Amino acid sequence: MSVDLELSPKTKRAPGEPCCEPVVYPDVQREQATRMAQVAKALGDPVRLQLVDVLRKHAGKVCVCELVPLFDIAQPTVSHHLKVLREAGIVGSERQGLWAYYFVIPDALNELAAWLG
């Protein structure tokens, strides 16, 4: 009986030993991954993605009253989606009298975009 365990490419190894030596590790650490996943999650709904698309193409602020009729969903639902985007740091809002205006926050998508390559 030899002492060297001879971790062969098949299954010969000490019991409880992992089947492979882990040789891969994520370059993106948990904290960064959590941050990017949060942004990705916020974009993970067709309505929110289209909302961001409209706001991005428009560079300036856009009134909510223009956003609501673009979708076949009720006004509170649009409000909810805008809140999700705001809490993810993707958009900002500003009130002027009765109206509320939304806009994309510059560079908010940069980290994710850079990672996607």
Add this chain to the structure above:
Amino acid sequence: MSVDLELSPKTKRAPGEPCCEPVVYPDVQREQATRMAQVAKALGDPVRLQLVDVLRKHAGKVCVCELVPLFDIAQPTVSHHLKVLREAGIVGSERQGLWAYYFVIPDALNELAAWLG
């Protein structure tokens, strides 16, 4: 009483009339938005994002047994996340004997990456 409605920038308008003329429209249509949101949603979890990160950096196939010990979650959970990524078209898998190897599908993230700019 004048007949012209005079849609002023404030609230003077005919009842039932929208507050603003909708002048913005999404460039990204619903179908494309749904497709991209599906990918974004799959990336909207820190574990899945790190899984993709590992697989992307590795260009080749990676054994599941190397992926499991990278996270503090049970093996069935890793399996579940890999399944989600596979169903989103982001990764592919291949079995060789006892082991399963996963790899990123080239160009799977291109559409979303291009949109993010």
Add this chain to the structure above:
DNA sequence: GCTCCAAATCGACGCTCATCAATCTACTTT
């Protein structure tokens, strides 16, 4: 004052998600 309006919030509904322990499947080794 009161009324009207845009937008946000609330409360509830069904559905989906992340997670785990237990089990199952398919393969390898003895």
Add this chain to the structure above:
DNA sequence: AAAGTAGATTGATGAGCGTCGATTTGGAGC
């Protein structure tokens, strides 16, 4: 054939999500 192993599947649980109708909030106009 029997035992062992990697990975997938199942079933359950608790949390979260998308949606809506109803209500509330805070201005604007009469």
